[in-house]
Amino acid sequence: MTARRDPEGRCRKIVTATVRAIADVGIGNVTHRKIAALAGVPLGSTTYYFPTLDDLVAAALREAIECARAELEAWAEELMASDDVVGTFVDVTRRHLDDREPVLLEYELYLAAARSPELRPVAQLWIDGLRGICARFAGKDRGFALAALIDGHMMQALVTDEPLDADAFRAGVERLVNG
Amino acid sequence: MTARRDPEGRCRKIVTATVRAIADVGIGNVTHRKIAALAGVPLGSTTYYFPTLDDLVAAALREAIECARAELEAWAEELMASDDVVGTFVDVTRRHLDDREPVLLEYELYLAAARSPELRPVAQLWIDGLRGICARFAGKDRGFALAALIDGHMMQALVTDEPLDADAFRAGVERLVNG
DNA sequence: TTCGTACTAGTACAGATGTACATCTACCGG
DNA sequence: CCGGTAGATGTACATCTGTACTAGTACGAA
Known part of the structure; x- marks a missing residue:
């Protein structure tokens, strides 16, 4: 049966499965078969929608x-509405770390972009977005x-798998925001 | 001939070849054969000294x-001897970025440690070393x-492949060092 | 209804991969 | 001088990989 x-x-299912696969085993270890299994689709579907594995990975990273950028927008709103900018920066960052997958x-x-220039604009999207928001307040x-x-x-929090060091982080944000 | x-x-040759291989293609894409080719040794040697590929990669990361920690020591000395701590921080960081391989x-x-706890102590070595030096001055x-x-x-400099944004970096270091 | 095609599904295949292993040889203790 | 062993080397093999391809099927257009 079909x-x-x-x-x-x-197509969306395949892309989001790829995202999960990358978070799970890393870009270098994703395979068509893992993705297909995660997405619950036959192997052939993955090559039907994306000519090559690299294209699929790129699409997943873009997604x-x-x-992440959508979340940045939410940060911006929350910061604008807040009368404690420093505290809000600490809050949103800590909340962002609650779910490891997007951070991973x-x-x-980042690492992929460091090696392959065609991914650099994608990574730059996050960097520019973050910088833009920060520049508004500092x-x-x-x-x-x-x-x-x-x-x-x-x-560093991701690597050590410990919660954000709030004291140090707050101290840093404070100096940079309040000049 | 033998x-x-x-x-x-x-053994050292194999480990340093692995380091170069990782810098070249990333942890997820290193293979025994690439390493052996880079080291100029037959395939069998790589498994003779390291029972599994993961062990070899771990040894390379430790190396x-x-x-990197040795370089950190040099940073510490230079900083201690300097009467412009902020400027020296900027200098050593910029010089560190001259050679992309160690940074990569x-x-x-970092990323490997984020996923596999047994690598966490190794990554922590760098984080602790850097934190220790910074804490001495701030x-x-x-x-x-x-x-x-x-x-x-x-x-961020590695990802964007642009030189360190010296103005921004200096501004940040200044606020954090001079409180 | 019929037909064409965009999509689905399963399989095939050549090449790469990790690792085991059998063979050979340089060196060291006796 | 002469075993014995730690090391060197090449090959073998089962498994996994990316991707191509054949065959089938749902669904909109006519």
């Missing part, structure tokens, strides 16, 4: 970074520094 | 991080923040 037709839905994907993309130079501070803290 | 015997030298390896290790909290700032800036 499944009901739903090209768009199936992941689009979600962000750094998978000016250009200190804002860019704040973006690096946030990225660095998130990555 | 090569002259030199177990230690050969890479030991080099550091973040390969106190504990601001020092930890400074370590994250440096890591974040280095990673």
Whole structure:
């Protein structure tokens, strides 16, 4: 028997399965078969929608970074509405770390972009977005520094698998926001 | 014909070849054959010294991080001897980025450690070393923040493949060092 | 209804991969 | 001088991989 037709839905299913696969085993270890299994589709479907595995991975990374940017928008709103900018920066960052998968994907993309230039614009989307928001609250130079501070803290928290060191983080954000 | 015997030298050659291989294609894409080719040894040698590929990769990451820590020592000395701590932080960081390979390896290790707990202590070596040095010049909290700032800036520079944004970086370091 | 095609599904295949292993040889203790 | 063993080397093999391809099927258009 053949499944009901739903090209768009199936394509999306494959992409999100790829996202999960990357989060699970890393870009270098994803395979068509793992993706197909995760998505619950036959092997052939993965090559039908994406000519090559690299294309599929790229699509998944793009998808992941689009979600991340959507979250950035929410950050911006929350920060604008807040009268405690420093505390809100700490809050949103801590909440972002609650779910490891998107963070893991962000750094998978970073590393991939470091090696393959065609992925660099995708990674730049996140960096630019983060920098833009930070610059709104700390000016250009200190804002860019704040973006690096946030990225660095998130990555270190991810690596050590410990919660964000709130005291240190808050101290850093404070100096950069309040000049 | 058989090569002259030199177990230690050969073992080292294999490990450093693995380091280069990881920098080249990433942890997920290293293979025994690539390593053997880079090291100039037959395939069998790689499994003779390291029972499994994971062991070999782990040894390479440990080796890479030991080099990085040695560089950290040099940072500490230079910082102690300097009367412009902020400027020296900027200098050493920029110089560290001159050679992409060690930086790439550091973040390969980060990502690997994020997934496999047995690598976490190795990654922690770098984080702790960096934090220790920073704390000497900025106190504990601001020092930890400074370590994250440096890591974040280095990673972003690696990803975008652009030189360190010196103005932003200096602005950040200044706020964190001079409180 | 019939027909064409966009989609589904399963299989095939050549090549790469991790690792085991059998063979050979340089070196060291006696 | 002469075993014995740690190391060197090449090959073998089962498994996994990306991707191509054949065959079938749902569904919109005519």
